Amino acid sequence: MNTSHTPLLVVGDALLDHDLCGRADRLAPDAPVPVVHGTRRSSRPGGAALAACLAAADGRPVTLVTALGDDEASTTLRELLTGRVGLVEVPLDGDLSSKTRVLAGDRPLLRLDDGEGRARESTEEAVAAVAGADAVLVADYGRGTADVLRQALAGAAAHAPVVWDPHLRGGPPVPGVRLATPSAQEARVLAQQAGEDAEPGDEGGLRTAARDARALVGAWQAHAVTVTLGERGALLSYGETPLLVPTPAAATGDPCGAGDRFAAAAAGLLADGAFTEAAVQAAVHAATQYVAEGGARAVTAPEPQDTPTDPSAADGDTTADARRTAARVRAAGGTVVAAGGCFDLLHAGHVALLQAARRAGDCLIVCVNSDDSVRRRKGDGRPLVPATDRVRVLRALECVDAVAVFDEDTPEHILGELRPHIWAKGGDYARTRLPEQPLVESWGGQVLLLPYLDGRSTTGLARRAALAPAPTGGRTR
Template identity: 70%
Template structure:
């Protein structure tokens, strides 16, 4: 069973306003964003706690909340998923609003300057009894109110500290500190890098070594985005590369990294394996769409909302790619299916689809969608792993997961010129055909390799005497 984790830090409330930018305003050279969709999610320490809870852990979040609308909304989002221990908040909870078009951020608005106003006996008891801790410092004072208790806890229990340039230093003896490369550069008591050396592996390694000594930490892992992370115990640094190149929304990746590392340390892993697992978790999060794939359906701020995650989708990143290719005059191709146990038939279909245009976006059924279509024994491979394998194919430019039984909603967002299907559909009525025609797209049938089947592969792997005679299409 996973070890419980106590998260101590500054909670935020994040909003995304996502739409289309297809023209400039007549009165100023700024984009006009239309067709807005509003999304709300936990931010800061609240997002890190949400990730830990999503990993199946019992989570207690110690944070400052008030009676302002943002605090009430965040309280409603978090209460069903974790235990909340609230500190007094001086001011209004900080809110961050991003405006995005085509998956790309255009503007960020920050509101609220609330700070933690003190500790409570309940919070002190929670820190003292915690089997493991994650400190998520966003410069709003929560870790400072509990610093003595955190310093004592760090001597005896696993603790991860995610620092902030406007926050205090980590307490001595903390097991792992997780600054980003830019944060490490700002916080390290080291000479500035030489010209052209900024944010390179050499600079990050030097900063990590310096910060281990400066903070009296047991280890420091400098996160490097798509390159992975550098781990140092004060000597030579170890590079932990990202398993794949992820092209999704990176917002929240640092929180995902810290939450995964804290959980793995709590379960008894060494820092090296915890950082490897954290790099993998953060990469999968970004590849699955990052913050853009975190969905919170509900009412406006102040009302109750329920949180969910599309296991492995990157619809905003895929839509941004499609928009860029269309704008450059290229041809967008999409293909879809479950892709459970990827085989040669799948690869042949995808290679043929990619040759028909300038980019290929693969639409993948979510785990729940596969179960509804193929029964409770499927999928054999979870969505996150199916996405990762597909992304490793040279012919695939982007992957997006859809929850519905059919991909019409996702196709409407992507608006591909071509929807590629296996030639076995020549005698079938495709519901997607009418949809494609609404924007001038077309369904294109492609040959597939006969005799290849996920069902047959599964039957042989399970030791069945003979595979089914029916051949599945390359889906």
């Protein structure tokens, strides 16, 4: 775990979620209902417990304060959380709430809810955890955990960033929260409760979302309110002109838990000192990627902790992150696309290729030659840009989900670890059998050629830069 991140305390109502996934290709003979067969059952943390696990997956220490009891669902949830997050319990009256979804493919058909347990009271340990927290995320699902710790949370909001993810069954955020993150539907209902009516002809539109956010900033005495808008992104308001943060790409998939992913990402970044606008932008990207990678169904077990394999990777072990991304997308039934190259002096041809590759599947992993690999392939004058910078630039592209650095002359080894469904190369390789093609085809993968923009090359850029006249006067940067 990367302990350079600020620890995060998650406070709220944990749930236990189950999915029954199968196929439905006929109706029952005795009633017009689908018959689901070939079902697979999976269980995972839900509610505040899901938010805590998602925050921990970002590489930060996370402690969850929640209500648990002696019932079977509570016991199962404790087991699922072991090794993933720290746990501070408050007593629960009744059984832990759980929900079971029945799905045919990606389409939910039915949901069954059980358990109406509520937090009974706070504890000294829980109050101390809130009082000493560097940053807090509250996931209030209306089952009492935030209520019994409300006074402590109000005190925390006075000295630490508090992100409050409200739900219709819960109470309002305490005054002074840094950011509240209702969905558009939740914001509409909560704003109506605060006396705000929708603008005629725009029910559910951006004008209504902006008015709701402005009303909730005042009613809740919050520094900012972000209304999440699903595929459209999020609307951030401080009470005046709002900022629309669009999604980086269209993501089709299971949106269950996307709000938790958004709130967890925003809370973690605010904990690390990010500005609110930057935190919201990154949270939109995180929620979009979460849906594209399969949503909550990909969060069924702790992710493997990999040992760093390439010291030239920037900002941590990007290769391990690439392996985890491929595993999550594959487990969710998605298509893993990989593309490779040196990407020395990233240019328009590279970007067009990567954008086209991303549209071919559900995630794009870019395999990048290390500095030694580039030097062996291109000569002593290359690379012009070190691997750390090349990785950082690639990761900044919206179409790139992860980057893996390899030190060999060809990427067979890293491809064998990632096992992509599609290996994408530029169209200039047409009529050429790539050395990695037999390997990709050995697991049923497909090598795919994509159009390449003519006249763009790193060599040409470097040659033109070398011939360019030196600037005269002033300082160069």
